[in-house]
Amino acid sequence: MHRFQLSQQMIVSVIFVLLFAGLSLLLPGFANTENLLTLLQNVAILGILGLGMAVIVIGRGVDLSMIASLAIPVALTLQLADAGHSTALAIIAGLALSALFGAANGWLIAYAEVPPLFVTLASGLFLAGLGQAFLFSTEAVVWPEPLQFLSAIGRGRLAGIPNSIWIFALVAVAVHAFLSRLTAGVFTYSMGDNPMAARLAGIPVRIMVIVQYVSSALIATLAGFVMAASVGSMSTRIYNSTWIYDVILVVVLGGIGLSGGRGSVTNVLIGTLLIGTLLNGLTILDVSFPVQNLIKGFVLLAAIMADTVLNPRNEETAQQGDI
Amino acid sequence: MAHLNETLTRIRYRIWPDHVVGEILSKPWMETAIPVLVLVATFAILSWLVPGFFTFAQLSIIAREGGELGFIVLGLSIVIMAGGVDLSVGSIFAVTNFIVLLLMHEYEWSAAPAVAVTILAGMALGAVNGILIGYLRLRAFLTTLITLIIFRAVYEIWTADHATAIAMSLPDSATWDFLGIGLIRGIPVNVWLFAAVALACHVLLTRLRPGWHLMAIGGSRRAAYNAGIAVRRTIALTYVASGGLTAIAAIFFGARLASVGGNIGVGMEVTALTAAVLGGITLGGGRGSVTKAIVGLAIVLIITNGMTAYSASGGAIRMTLAAILVAAAVIDIRWIKNRHRIISSVYVSPDYLYLPPPPSCEAKPGNAWAVNDTLRGVDVIGLGEVEGPEDVILDRNDNLYSGSRHGDIVRFLAPDYKRMEIFAHIGGQPLGLAFDREDNLNVCVGGMGLYQVSPAGEVRKLTDETNRSWTSVNDDSRLRLADDLDIADDGRIFFSEATRRYEMSEYAVDALESRPAGRIICHDPRTGSTRTVIDRLRFPNGISMCDDGQSFLFAQTSAASVSRYWFDGPKKGRIEVLIDNLPGYPDNINKASDGNYWVALVGMRGPALDLAMRMPGFRKRMTQRLPFDEWMFPNINNGCVFKINLEGKVLYSLWDPQGINHPMITSMREHKGWLYLGGLSNNRIGRYKLPESEADPAYVQYARRWGLPT
Structure with missing residues (x-):
């Protein structure tokens, strides 16, 4: 199985190289530095989200609410700072909302035992609805003056490389350390492999689920800060986009099986590069948004079909109602 | 004061039917009752919050929307x-809405083919999901x-x-307009169609094979596959059905609004999912x-509107x-x-039961209950071979029969009873046994009912149900714990059902309740009918016919009494208590050779248990807070059989005080000077040689009963 995984990674890497080479040759505007930096910039946020999702998926879950935790806590921070509250309070409030949201997700999944897909679909809607109905009156919250000192996370460069890429690299190293160096990381793999066995072995499975969803919410919020800093504002309607499917695409295409227990940060990096290149190429080709969605849909479908074949569900440990 | 309290307790437990709560909660329709209550509550709250909201016009609008969603x-x-799960319904709705409008507005088809093509398109979209998932x-x-x-x-x-072409033209079709705004008897046309389709779905799901297959797959996919159900095809078809139904909704929506806006169907899957789960x-x-789906739909519609x-x-x-x-x-x-x-925490509902202090069993001269150790050294048959011989019986050839825990009737062959064979396999645990005039063995089987085994070993069901009692919440027509039986001269079989509230494995819970939940039932083989003759008995158990041919004795285990019931003759329908306040709990009753009756005591009473029987609340708390093993229970480490005459006088008793050889004796049968002993949880059958003075050495119980040669 391990050899097979490696080969899937290889295939995706080869596809990426071919795609990149093809686009460089055929598209006039693709290979210039400006475009490649934009590509990397966009990819960085998607990649950060993918890293958060990877932790969840390896633990046999899925988090569809990541876009909500990307948008709403950040918008809350921006609005509070804009309204004259202290920046520390604004940031803490945003992070607290995010952590609380992740903990609520985790609690519903671990203790109330509602399937994760279902919980995160509804909770994402809830948080986005909360933001639209009660917190924000505008479509977008601008990056306010008091927070200028933080805007470096999304703008500017260090050693010629955009800062957002550095942040992506930092998160990648952190997630890698978590997964491969910490006991909690090992626990995450064993939970994904066989939750019942993990529980019988004495792993605090329920606590671990909450830890995972809190971490994915916080990672998404970090991605949100990077995005808001680079764009200069945070859209409160971003939840209505199909962005979350790009995140799933990154994870699944990279080779992290949805049945859990397999994959690593490397998979996310490869998936991110492939999707980033694909989307960037489509944008340059001036493909309309619905057609882009159509193409993404078919790629995702193919990826999930491949995932079903390569990582078949374990009938012994799959639960009834594991939809 | 204490006396008054106890009187109040007694009255309270006689009047208030505690057991009904648990029985109602365990009804299948309880699960629908909760959302219905939510529906009523939302309705009430909203009509209070929004005055004039639920007018007929408003309800009609909600109904039309409901007939689409x-x-x-x-x-x-x-x-x-x-x-x-199908999250694509919102998008299928949008696409089929577009298709029907395209056909009607731009291509100017007539309504019928446009509707047909749209439904087919919806089914095709559903089939995409179905193939991928199924x-x-x-x-x-x-x-x-x-x-x-x-x-x-x-x-x-x-x-x-x-979009422009659709918005620019208007179809000229009366049918199409009728679909959009038509009313039949003041109710929107789509509501009528929805009612018809819902009814059809209900029939499909509850009465037809495909619906059962569908539910079986949902219950356990693997088990359904192993049972030979076409799992993949059925699953694929559910998505096709979902697509087709969504298309119908889109047709009504399109006919009503004729819109292809960007927001159509967005978020609809969440609304529909909420309705279903709610x-x-x-x-x-x-x-x-x-x-359930309709109730959830109503709640969601009322809330959103x-x-x-x-x-x-x-x-x-x-x-x-x-x-x-x-x-x-x-x-x-x-x-x-x-x-x-x-x-289970509400279901168990102990009843109030007062038993006076029991008679002394002290070994004094003249005390019929005097404890002795007569049964300690008796012969043992089938040690380790038989499990759970609740009742024992012998045929005219002296072969010995008993039930077993494995669902068999086993036979020990005369004369030495060393060889055991399986006489018949029934499936449930055989309890009471009785031979009829044709040498058929009639058997009460726990959990199954009344069965008959021919001399050749063929098993036949006599009955497994009786008339339903109208005051019972549970459907009590099925027999749960048929216990013992005897046969009247005309062939009618009278048998006891110990309880209608518990399965056989839970008999101890019923004993703790001591609720009058048992009954005596008569099966008439001439007409095949089965009727309850005495109801509301406390664990009715042994039954034995009296010589007058008009009455029988029956024991009520929990009430510690033996009564006599006349089913014929001048005293027909009367019940008289023969003896109550026994020192233990009586089980089977059988005829002795001298015309008296043998009764087995399955367990002994104790002062603590007697007191607990007068404190139902205490026993209820015990069942809720302690594991089953720690509950109070009669002393079953004791064996006792006694002889009683028809005046209710106890003649003498035979004991195995610590239950060394025969604890918990549930039955005894006298045969040719020997007394054979059975026990529900014993791994042996006992055999005690009765003194010559007290037993007829030629006595074969059922041969004398039916006048057959031995």
């Missing part, structure tokens, strides 16, 4: 019941999320080209009904729906997981 909820419910076995949730994006993209691409259709499949009337924003409505969705899912999942625990 309802089809989608129905389709989604079918998918969920088979263990899947045949390729992809995950339903993610797959339909992806097809949601794909179908939505298709819709956006198409509408970009045709109604009590369990995610993961196997549970649900059309009624109420909030709109209260001028809440779209975000607030979505937020509310999401919160309700998660709350309903949590409640449903927790309920299913803990349902049996809740029910």
Whole structure:
């Protein structure tokens, strides 16, 4: 199985190289530095989200609410700072909302035992609805003056490389350390492999689920800060986009099986590069948004079909109602 | 004061039917009752908050909307019941809405073919999901999320080209207008169609084979596969049905609004999912009904319309729906997981029972209850071979029969009873045994009913049901614990059912309740009819005919008494207590050779247990707070058989005081000077040589009964 995984990674890497080479040759505007930096910039946020999702998926879950935790806590921070509250309070409030949201997700999944897909679909809607109905009156919250000192996370460069890429690299190293160096990381793999066995072995499975969803919410919020800093504002309607499917695409295409227990940060990096290149190429080709969605849909479908074949569900440990 | 308290307790337990609560809770329709209560509550709250909201005109608008959303909820419910989920319904709705408008407005088809093609298109879109999920076995949730994006993209691409053309033209079709705004008897036409389709779905799911297959797959996919059900095809078809039903909704929507706006169908899957889950259709499949779907639909419609009337924003409505969705899912999942625990904690409902202090069993001269150790050293038959011989009986050739825990009737062959063979296999545990005039062995089988075994060993069911009693909440027509029987001269079989509230394995719980939940039933083989003759008995057990041919004796174990009932003759219908306040709990009764009756005591009473019987609340707390093993129980480490005459006088008793050889004797049978002993949890049958003075050495019980030669 391990050899097979490696080969899937290889295939995706080869596809990426071919795609990149093809686009460089055929598209006039693709290979210039400006475009490649934009590509990397966009990819960085998607990649950060993918890293958060990877932790969840390896633990046999899925988090569809990541876009909500990307948008709403950040918008809350921006609005509070804009309204004259202290920046520390604004940031803490945003992070607290995010952590609380992740903990609520985790609690519903671990203790109330509602399937994760279902919980995160509804909770994402809830948080986005909360933001639209009660917190924000505008479509977008601008990056306010008091927070200028933080805007470096999304703008500017260090050693010629955009800062957002550095942040992506930092998160990648952190997630890698978590997964491969910490006991909690090992626990995450064993939970994904066989939750019942993990529980019988004495792993605090329920606590671990909450830890995972809190971490994915916080990672998404970090991605949100990077995005808001680079764009200069945070859209409160971003939840209505199909962005979350790009995140799933990154994870699944990279080779992290949805049945859990397999994959690593490397998979996310490869998936991110492939999707980033694909989307960037489509944008340059001036493909309309619905057609882009159509193409993404078919790629995702193919990826999930491949995932079903390569990582078949374990009938012994799959639960009834594991939809 | 204490006396007054006890009187109040007695009256309270006589008047208030505690057991009804648990029985109502365990009814299947209870699960629908909860969402119905929620519906009533929402309705009440909203009509209070929004005055004049629920007028007929407003309700008619809600109904028309419900007649559209309802089809989608129905389709989604079918998918969920088979263990899947369909999130693409909103996009299928948008695409089919576009198709029907394209055909009607731009291509100017007539209504009938346009409707037919649209429904087929919806089914085709559903078939895409069905093939991916049913045949390729992809995950339903993610797959339909992806097809949601794909179908939505298709819709956006198409509408970009045709929106203007659709908006510019108007179809000239009366049928089409009727679909959109038509009323039949003041009710929107789509509501009528929805009612018809819902009824058809209900019949399909509850009465027809495909519906049963569908529920079986939802209940356990693997078990359904092993049972030979075409799992993949059935699952694929549920998505086709969902697509087709969604298309019907889109047709009515299109006829009403003729719009191809960007927002059509967005978020509809969440609304439909909320309705289904709120109604009590369990995610993961196997549970649900059309009624539940409709109740959930009504709640969601009332909430969304109420909030709109209260001028809440779209975000607030979505937020509310999401919160309700998660709350309903949590409640449903927790309920299913803990349902049996809740029910079992309410179901057990002990009754008040007063027994006076029992007679002394002290070994004094002249005391018929004097404890001795007569039964300690008796012969043992089939040690370790037989398990659970509740009753024992001998035929005219002296062969010995008994039931066993494995569902067999075993036979020990005369004369030495060393060889055991399986005489017949029934399946449930045989309890009381009686031979009839034709040498057939009639058997009460726990959990199954009344059976008959021919001399050749062929098993035949006599009855497994009686008339339902109208005051009972549970359907008590099926026999749960047929216990002992005897046969009248005309062939009528009278048998006892110890309790209608518990299975055989739970008899101890019924004993703790000591509730009059048992009955004596008469089966008449001449007409095949079965009727309850005495109801509300406390664990009726042994039955033995009297010589007058008009009455029989029966024991009530929990009441520690033996009574006589006349089923014929001048005293017909009367019950007289022969003896009560026994020192233990009586079990089977059988005829002795001298015309008196043998009675077995299955367990002994004790002062603590007697006191507990007068304190139902105490016993209730005991069942809730202690594990079953720690409950109070009669002393069954004791064996006792006594002889009684028809005046109710105890003649003498035979004991095995510590139950060394024969604890918990449930039956005894006198045969040719020997007394054979059976016990429900014993691994042996006992044989005691009766003194010559007290036993007829030629006595064969049923041969004398029926006048047969031995």
